[in-house]
Amino acid sequence: MKIFSPLLIATLGLLVLSACSDVKTDPTYSDKAHDDLYKNGSLLSDKGGWSLLGGSDEKKATENTGIGVNAFLWRASLDTVSFMPIASADPFGGVILTDWYSAPETPNERTKLNVFIRDRELTANGIKVSVFRQTKDARGQWQDAPVAASTAASLENGILTRARQIRIAQKQLN
Numbered sequence: 001m002k003i004f005s006p007l008l009i010a011t012l013g014l015l016v017l018s019a020c021s022d023v024k025t026d027p028t029y030s031d032k033a034h035d036d037l038y039k040n041g042s043l044l045s046d047k048g049g050w051s052l053l054g055g056s057d058e059k060k061a062t063e064n065t066g067i068g069v070n071a072f073l074w075r076a077s078l079d080t081v082s083f084m085p086i087a088s089a090d091p092f093g094g095v096i097l098t099d100w101y102s103a104p105e106t107p108n109e110r111t112k113l114n115v116f117i118r119d120r121e122l123t124a125n126g127i128k129v130s131v132f133r134q135t136k137d138a139r140g141q142w143q144d145a146p147v148a149a150s151t152a153a154s155l156e157n158g159i160l161t162r163a164r165q166i167r168i169a170q171k172q173l174n
Contacts, residue, residue: 069094069117072170073126076162077115080155084113094118100134108136109145113155122163129155 067074068091077096078089084098094117102110112132119126129152134142 067091067094068120070120070122070126070163072122072163072167073117073119073159075166076159077117077127079162080159081113081115084111110134110142115155115159122160122167124156124160127156127159129159131155 074091074094078086081096081098084101086096087099088095088097090096096113096115096117098113098115100110100112110133112134114130114132116128116130117126118128131147131152133145133147135145137143
């Protein structure tokens with residue numbers, strides 16, 4: 001019986017999944033609820049909040065952005081790191097990765113940032129910045145170097161300040 005137990009569970013799982021299928025083959029078929037749920041390719045309602053989960057006024061204030069994180073934090077993060085080359089930006093996951101950047105006045109030092117937006121609400125806990133720094137050694141090879149603890153906190157505060165400015169500007173427009 002132990003041999004057939006995993007096979008039995010797998011078979012039952014497949015039966016349950018196949019019973020959940022609701023695929024319509026009629027090309028004229030239209031499901032208004034389905035279309036509204038996936039408006040503009042996302043699970044966002046007309047107001048920008050999560051239609052499945054309700055949503056607070058703060059979430060609805062993002063005004064149909066189509067991104068998975070707080071729009072104010074997202075825009076503020078991009079503004080703050082705009083002087084660095086962006087290696088990757090994922091608005092649905094809330095991740096911005098920069099490439100290495102060397103300021104013209106310090107060519108033997110370079111910095112890289114990882115910005116994580118962790119919430120749909122504009123809160124201090126909604127943003128996390130990781131800073132990486134390297135310096136050239138005597139042979140010209142890049143070596144990891146320590147970063148002051150205040151650097152990441154300063155960047156996070158700058159992003160939060162910019163996000164508040166964007167939010168205030170948007171409220172004044174409405």
